[in-house]
Amino acid sequence: MLKYKSLYHSLKKEIQQGTFIPGDLLPSENELCDQHQITRTTARKALDELQREGFIERLHGKGSQVRERRKSLGLLNVKGFSEAVGQQVDAIMLQAPDYRGWSDRIQFPVKENEQSASCIHFERLRCVNEEPVMLENNWFASTALPNFCQLGFVDGSFFKTLSQCFFIEIVGSEQEIRAEVASSEVARLLRILPGDPVLHISICFSTSHSSLTIYSELYCNTTQYPIGNSYHL
Amino acid sequence: MLKYKSLYHSLKKEIQQGTFIPGDLLPSENELCDQHQITRTTARKALDELQREGFIERLHGKGSQVRERRKSLGLLNVKGFSEAVGQQVDAIMLQAPDYRGWSDRIQFPVKENEQSASCIHFERLRCVNEEPVMLENNWFASTALPNFCQLGFVDGSFFKTLSQCFFIEIVGSEQEIRAEVASSEVARLLRILPGDPVLHISICFSTSHSSLTIYSELYCNTTQYPIGNSYHL
DNA sequence: TAGTGGTCTAGACCACGCC
DNA sequence: GCGTGGTCTAGACCACTAG
Known part of the structure; x- marks a missing residue:
């Protein structure tokens, strides 16, 4: 393993596990050099690399500070839906994670090696001010995530659960x-x-775990809350 | 000016001007060192930096090759609309670039210093297989782009015109x-x-020229051609 | 003033492509 | 075999932050 990649993964894991939490300063560059003989x-x-991926912020004269990760990922982002509408969002679980067959509602072609695996599905309704604004369906192969159906969601977030329980990133x-x-x-x-218009978003997320792909179908009522995102070089 | 930034800007300008075209190899790293005393x-x-922004691709053992720039920028990308629908797209100019007032159809708030400037507007219809699929309206302050209304579009692309004629990037x-x-x-x-459903996309592009912001309002018929994009870390 | 991150130098060895 | 990009070392000086 290359030295910079090894350090990168080691630091990322410590951030994901909560050894360093948002606001903390990582060891200084010189300390890291001593610790890892580099x-x-x-x-x-x-x-x-951690900075580009949004895990840390470098503060000249201070250090490298752990951030809330909120890099944009296409329409939605790694922090999830709440930032996309820019409001506090509640989630109601309509169908808790359970083993189901692959659905033909999935718009992207399911990879062949995944089709033979059993499939986990869950459905949630996202509400802003008690008003439902998005219906969310997710499917993925169960092989990569043992015991997923028995687990609760960390902070109600699927992506946070993937990161903190399985060390898997989008x-x-x-x-x-x-x-x-x-x-x-x-x-x-x-x-x-x-007959009213709805925004239909089909997403196929690839993850750091090669055998895990997440298929999402979202239906949004955008009359009150349009879906927003931003991008900067 | 920092040395790496100076080289970065110099190479980027040569790519934008066409001194190096897609497929060309830039001078090797060692040649650049000799040429610039670094x-x-x-x-x-x-x-x-050029690689991250999609201007070049590094080929181990060969060199740094200039690419067609196609980095994703939110929903659309710097290459424009044709990649988003993944088909050959024709553009019909419904309203050629002309001086108009700022329109209240613009969803994003127009910056105050731009409101007092005169505004250029143009409207195009994008077609796939002779079928109209997107109506595109663009507004921007005329101050940053003198003589824009007299110019033709490079390859029918607004973004390419900005890059090659004004050295302005999104x-x-x-x-x-x-x-x-x-x-x-x-x-x-x-x-x-x-009454049929249409996808309405409002975009506010910031550019490398601080006084130029581009406001776009797009209306898409997505029944045949959904809008696609992809993102990779 | 001590420590931090930002930039830069002048080397080295390696893996890859091409001839 | 030679030139290319990829990784890494062991320094240096600077600008910024904070006690």
Whole structure:
């Protein structure tokens, strides 16, 4: 293993596990050099990567500070849906994680090696001010996440659970976005009329665990809260 | 000016101007060191940045190759709309660039210092297989782009024109996405029925020129061609 | 003033591509 | 075999923060 990658993974894991929490300062670059028998160039390369991925912020004269991770990932982001609408969001679990077959509602083609695995599915309704704004369905192969159905969600967040319980991070996504008319089922849950326009977002998340892909189908009522995101170089 | 930034800007400008075109190899790292009296560490820092921004690709054992720039920028990307729908796209100019007032159709607040400047607007219709799929409206302050209305578009691309004629790059964006019912005007142009669902995307692009912000309002018929994008760490 | 991160130098060895 | 990019070392000086 390359030295800078080794340090990078070691620091990232400590952040994910909570050894360092947001606001903490990591060991200084010189301390890291001593601890790992490397030069500053190598230590900085690891820190550069953590910085780009949003895990830390470098403060000139102070140190490297752990941040809330909120890098944008396409439409949504690693922190999840609440930032995309910019409001406090409650989640109601309509269907707790359970073993189901792969659904034909999934818009992206399910990878062949995953089709043979059993599939975990859960469905949530996201509300802002008690008003339902998004219906969320997720599917993924159960092989990568043993005992997932027995676990609770960390802070109600699926991504946080992946990170803190399984050390799995989202590393990429593909999305398709459509404006559709609401089906009677979607309309009932979002408390709108069948035929009203809804935003339909299909996402295929790739993760740091090669055998885990997450398929999501989201239906949003955007009349009150449009989906927002931003990007900066 | 820092040495690595100076080299970075110099190489980027040569790529934008066409001194190096996609497929070309930049001077090797050692050549850059000789030419600019710097060490490889410094040269590599400049190249690292160009690589992250998608201008070049590093080929181990070969060199640094200039790429078509296609980094994703939120929903759309710097190459523009054609990649988002993944098809060949024709553009019909409905309203050529002209001086107009700032429109109240712009969803993002126009910056105060821009409100007093005169505003250039143009409107295009994007078609796939002769079918209209997106109506595009753009507004921006004329101060940053003298003579813009007299210029033609490079390869029919607004972003390419900004880069090659003004050396201005898109560096960030904010977006809001909504599913709406089509107004009679939008429906007529997209050849759908008033009341059909359309995807409404509002974008505010920030650029490398501090006094230029681009405001876009897009209306998409996503029945045939959903808007796609992907993101990778 | 001591410690931190930001920049830069002048080397070294390696793996990869191509001839 | 030679040149390329990828990794790494062991220093140096600077600007910034904080006690």
